[in-house]
Amino acid sequence: MNEKLSALYNAILEGSVPGARDGVQTALDAGHEPGSILTEGMIAAMKEVGRLFEEGEIFVPDMLIAARAMQAGLSLLKPHLVSSNVKSAGKVAIGTVKGDLHDIGKNLVALMLEGAGFEILDLGVDVPPEKFVESITTSGANIVALSALLTTTMPSMKTTIDAVQQAGLRDKVKIIIGGAPVTQAYADQIGADGFSSDASRAVSLVTTLLK
Ligand code: B1M
Numbered sequence: 001m002n003e004k005l006s007a008l009y010n011a012i013l014e015g016s017v018p019g020a021r022d023g024v025q026t027a028l029d030a031g032h033e034p035g036s037i038l039t040e041g042m043i044a045a046m047k048e049v050g051r052l053f054e055e056g057e058i059f060v061p062d063m064l065i066a067a068r069a070m071q072a073g074l075s076l077l078k079p080h081l082v083s084s085n086v087k088s089a090g091k092v093a094i095g096t097v098k099g100d101l102h103d104i105g106k107n108l109v110a111l112m113l114e115g116a117g118f119e120i121l122d123l124g125v126d127v128p129p130e131k132f133v134e135s136i137t138t139s140g141a142n143i144v145a146l147s148a149l150l151t152t153t154m155p156s157m158k159t160t161i162d163a164v165q166q167a168g169l170r171d172k173v174k175i176i177i178g179g180a181p182v183t184q185a186y187a188d189q190i191g192a193d194g195f196s197s198d199a200s201r202a203v204s205l206v207t208t209l210l211k
Pocket of ligand 1: 102
């Protein structure tokens with residue numbers, strides 16, 4: 001890995017907020033593309049955090065500290081990822097499903113969609129099905145985007161889709177799902193309209209679904 005990006009990678013791994021900010025700024029100053037700073041420097045570091053946690057080498061507080069550094073770096077990178085002056089292309093209600101507190105991936109998807117001109121209603125984390133349903137009636141969202149990072153919370157995606165169906169709103173919205181453990185097969189199984197493995201693919205998915 002490039003030296004500038006590896007400093008950023010290490011800062012996130014160590015959970016250093018100033019290090020992550022400096023790392024992003026240094027990489028930008030060195031002319032790195034925002035997309036590669038995100039993927040190679042930052043997302044790669046979070047993947048390693050996950051691996052170390054799985055191996056029992058680090059624990060939940062360490063993951064939390066790394067996530068804080070990641071968020072700090074992201075806030076600095078955000079203006080460079082989002083292009084301005086794009087007209088509204090639709091409204092997306094996005095949230096992490098009930099029982100799940102992971103929000104970095106969900107925030108990235110929201111950020112990329114915003115950059116592509118979509119209006120975003122961010123419902124946050126641990127969002128119950130009723131709140132997604134309410135967002136359709138009150139905000140007029142035409143896309144509902146569900147994120148889950150835990151295998152144990154994936155069933156909340158199905159519960160949410162069922163709740164939208166029961167509220168008689170299923171034909172008013174397209175529902176997309178994503179998150180590390182989620183697959184296209186799971187999307188097909190629970191009746192979602194689409195699945196995306198990452199934030200930039202989520203933009204093309206939503207664009208296609210709204211055509
Ligand atoms: Co958690 N955690 N965590 N964690 N955590 C994972 C997910 C885990 C894989 C780690 C591991 O064991 N290797 C594991 C899940 C195992 C499983 O379910 N099979 C795990 C666990 C077990 C847990 C706890 C249960 C730990 C415990 O308490 N014992 C606990 C659960 C809490 C809860 O949610 N109820 C927990 C807690 C936490 C923290 C709070 C400490 C922290 C989250 C902080 C935060 O989000 N603000 C945390 C973290 C940081 C992680 C890892 C290390 C990193 C997640 C991350 O931010 N990745 C994670 C390991 C891993 O993923 N490898 C792990 C970076 C992010 C950019 O990627 O979120 O995948 P990701 O998003 C991507 C794509 O997935 C996609 O686009 C994004 C960008 O490309 N995407 C979508 C995401 N949502 C999408 C929606 C879309 C489309 C695409 O459309 C709607």
